[in-house]
Amino acid sequence: MNDAAQPLLIANWKANLAPGEEVALAAQIATLGATRRLSPGSLMIAPSMVGLVAVASLLRREHDALKLGIAAQDCSSDLAGAATGEIPASHLLGAADAVILGHSERRARGESGSLIGAKLARCVAAGIRPILCLGDADPKATESERCALVVRQWREVLAGAATLGCDVATVLGSGVTIAYEPVWAIGSGQAASPDVAAAVARALRSETSSSSLRILYGGSVDGKSAAGFLSPTGEGSLNGLLIGGASLQAERLLEIATAVGVAS
Numbered sequence: 557m558n559d560a561a562q563p564l565l566i567a568n569w570k571a572n573l574a575p576g577e578e579v580a581l582a583a584q585i586a587t588l589g590a591t592r593r594l595s596p597g598s599l600m601i602a603p604s605m606v607g608l609v610a611v612a613s614l615l616r617r618e619h620d621a622l623k624l625g626i627a628a629q630d631c632s633s634d635l636a637g638a639a640t641g642e643i644p645a646s647h648l649l650g651a652a653d654a655v656i657l658g659h660s661e662r663r664a665r666g667e668s669g670s671l672i673g674a675k676l677a678r679c680v681a682a683g684i685r686p687i688l689c690l691g692d693a694d695p696k697a698t699e700s701e702r703c704a705l706v707v708r709q710w711r712e713v714l715a716g717a718a719t720l721g722c723d724v725a726t727v728l729g730s731g732v733t734i735a736y737e738p739v740w741a742i743g744s745g746q747a748a749s750p751d752v753a754a755a756v757a758r759a760l761r762s763e764t765s766s767s768s769l770r771i772l773y774g775g776s777v778d779g780k781s782a783a784g785f786l787s788p789t790g791e792g793s794l795n796g797l798l799i800g801g802a803s804l805q806a807e808r809l810l811e812i813a814t815a816v817g818v819a820s
């Protein structure tokens with residue numbers, strides 16, 4: 557949905573807003589985005605599961621030119637069938653373009669790498685793009701410790717996907733996007749340094765032997781810090797940002813879009 561050279565911003569609204577508020581904020585973002593010439597395909601919105609369909613239909617009906625993407629914040633590891641309360645990846649198809657998987661706020665609720673891998677395999681099989689979150693939890697860890705931990709998380713997720721017959725080549729071929737989100741940076745107001753994010757990006761690209769792997773940074777990004785994350789080049793480059801708190805106000809979100817060059 558967005559071309560490879562253009563940064564991708566993902567607005568993760570978490571459980572902050574009621575569905576009606578989500579529709580109202582989506583409309584505000586789209587209206588402001590049009591005024592600020594937001595580049596088509598550069599922004600994806602991740603509303604709650606309850607608001608997702610209403611937000612998606614509003615954006616497609618009234619603001620289609622902006623090509624705003626929609627991501628779910630999670631999905632089930634189950635296939636469609638007797639699984640009360642679950643939302644299979646295949647049921648999101650048509651409403652969502654992507655699914656955020658393995659966010660640290662879900663890992664904190666007991667999700668293992670293996671379960672996240674199974675969810676990832678379901679997304680890949682359904683043809684829906686996985687946005688896989690990985691991140692270290694210790695603010696005092698060294699750069700090499702962070703890289704090692706994130707690579708280990710990636711391997712755990714791959715092992716989980718393999719249990720459902722989804723191998724690494726299939727995962728990489730699915731358009732998987734990784735979001736490096738240090739847990740200590742999320743919601744703290746203290747973003748990681750762009751150098752750390754670049755080191756993690758290099759480690760992941762080396763591990764996967766994929767220089768084209770798409771990697772985002774997330775954790776307390778705002779209009780001031782955003783551009784710094786997109787400055788590194790080569791194997792340490794980042795392809796966009798996953799934004800929580802600052803995505804809950806249209807102005808703050810568009811400020812980030814302007815800082816990274818996808819809006820005026």
Ligand code: PGA
Pocket residue numbers: 568737741742743744745774775776777798799800801802
């Ligand atoms: P934050 O959240 O920008 O509020 O730190 C990011 C995220 O959790 O995805």
